Amino acid sequence: MVRRAGRAVAHLVTSVVAGPFVFAWALATTLVSGLLSFTYLAPPVFLGATWVTRRVATVERLRAGLVLGRRVEAPYGPAPRTHLWRRGRALVREPATWRDLAWCVLALPSGLVGLAGLIATAVDLGLVLAPAWLWSVPNPYLPAAVDWMFNTVGGRFVLTVAGLALAPVAWWIVTTLARAQATVAAALLEPGPRQRLARRAAQLADTRRRVVDAQAAELRRIERDLHDGAQARIVAAGMTLALAQRQLGGQPAGAEVATARRQLDEALAELRRLVRGIHPPILTDRGLVAALAALAGDAPLPVAIEAGELGPLSPAVESAAYFVAAEALANVVKHAGASDCAVTIACDGDLLTVEVRDDGRGGADPSGSGVDGLRRRVEALDGTLSVTSPVGGPTVVHAELPCGS
Known part of the structure; x- marks a missing residue:
């Protein structure tokens, strides 16, 4: 609980600090890109602004991942290697570019909402630590009903007990606001359902392509082994039988050797047809x-x-x-x-x-x-x-x- 609360408070603090700057960056880059859209400066300015925005969005994904307890993936596709105008048009068509901009615009109101969590945390810590600091700011004009709580030692310890009792409420407010901020950021900055489906389809197509290539390589290996191994041995055996037939001449065993040689030639022809059916050597x-x-x-x-x-x-x-x-x-x-x-x-x-x-x-x-x-x-x-x-x-x-x- 302490670790989650610490992460939530750190998230809210950085949101409050960074929110105005990110909002100002989005406003300035949108205005400048719009004014320069009809000039030759538009592509480099837009590409540069998008590059910076994506780096900032990457940091936000890391922050959101720490709060949500999971990795927030980047939604960007591969950048086309072409001239500036086509790269700029590709980025304009990419939904992730506009989702990053939407997050930049929401960074300011989101950070301001996070102030409620920081106020709740500060108030609760102030109550818990009341005996350590409240004596330094005496106030004689407090109503009698609360004067003893602020200006007496016993009353200050009562505030400490109240702060400890309210700690779960402050913890819930802080973690809920931080998780809400992180959820909104993740929804905008990670791939959407359609993009996830497209990525999965691309992964499956790539896997299938590798399987098909591996199968083709295996068929070529089988063809090569049959061509260089079994086929060569059959040819060698046929030559040995031909030599034996020549040596036997007209002896009775010569006819059986001739039959064996003919069967071996038929097996060799069948093996060659099999090799061509698997993968023709001429194709390789x-x-x-x-x-x-x-x-x-x-x-x-x-x-x-x-x-x-x-x-x-x-x-x-x-x-x-x-x-x-x-x-x-x-x-x-x-x-x-x-x-x-x-x-x-x-x-x-x-x-x-x-x-x-x-x-x-x-x-x-x-x-x-x-x-x-x-x-x-x-x-x-x-x-x-x-x-x-x-x-x-x-x-x-x-x-x-x-x-x-």
Whole structure:
């Protein structure tokens, strides 16, 4: 109780002292920013004033946190790294800027309300310590009813007893006013419900992005281990069996060795298909455009690849774009009856677009299992996938992926 009362009194004292200065600062900066709003001095002046106001608000959050017993978070988003005018416009649009200003305006009346708590504390302490100081200010003109309390030793100790009895009341007044001030400050200076929800959504998106990147890295590791480990051992075993077959010649065991070698070749081909299904090695070695070109080269129909400058892409986005094109081409070959196909890939700002168009018979089911699997892969990266396939064609598979995912 003593610690809470001390914090509350310290909070009220600093509020009374700082309130007028903070209010004057808000009034002056608002007036100056308004007068200079049509000049080239407006951005630097506004940015400087906002910087100072946010430092003052940070101190107030610390003070409020001490009274409330919890951390009061800062609501500010990352500052854009651009020229002064855009930074100023970004700060003007940010709700936290105006909430800070509202707190600065309320600092003065809030501090004045806190005077009631300080008066209650001073009166109660004066009563408790009456025997120590009241003798130094004798007053012969007091009414007879209270004269003995102020001018006699026994009466002063009665005031001490009264002060001790009223201490809980003074403690309640002080702590309630300090907590009310801190609650108002926290409500204005910490993130609101919508901002908390937006932050949580951003945290979840970042967590999901890290999980997807970790999964892509793990798939690349599995592909590399299969390519450099199991696949190399199978090739070595096939070479050993080929040598053994050559040494056995026409002996009866030669036929069994030939059968084992054929089965090993089939296992190697299956392993290579598995590796390409996990993560094509060419995608890691040469990039997305080269991987799509290799995919087009293996297709039994003409496939045109149209690609612009893509820039650096995250492994998860690169892999998703490749498998969208690969699955769409596989469906063209199996079901479309097309004679021509085109794959277009482009990066516009923060959005990677993949489009596969064929001149087949159309009528593809947009909710099929293959398309649904691709849609889940794309949506895991905050992307979208659409399939347009009227009867008679053409069929267009269009995917959009955020490049930063």
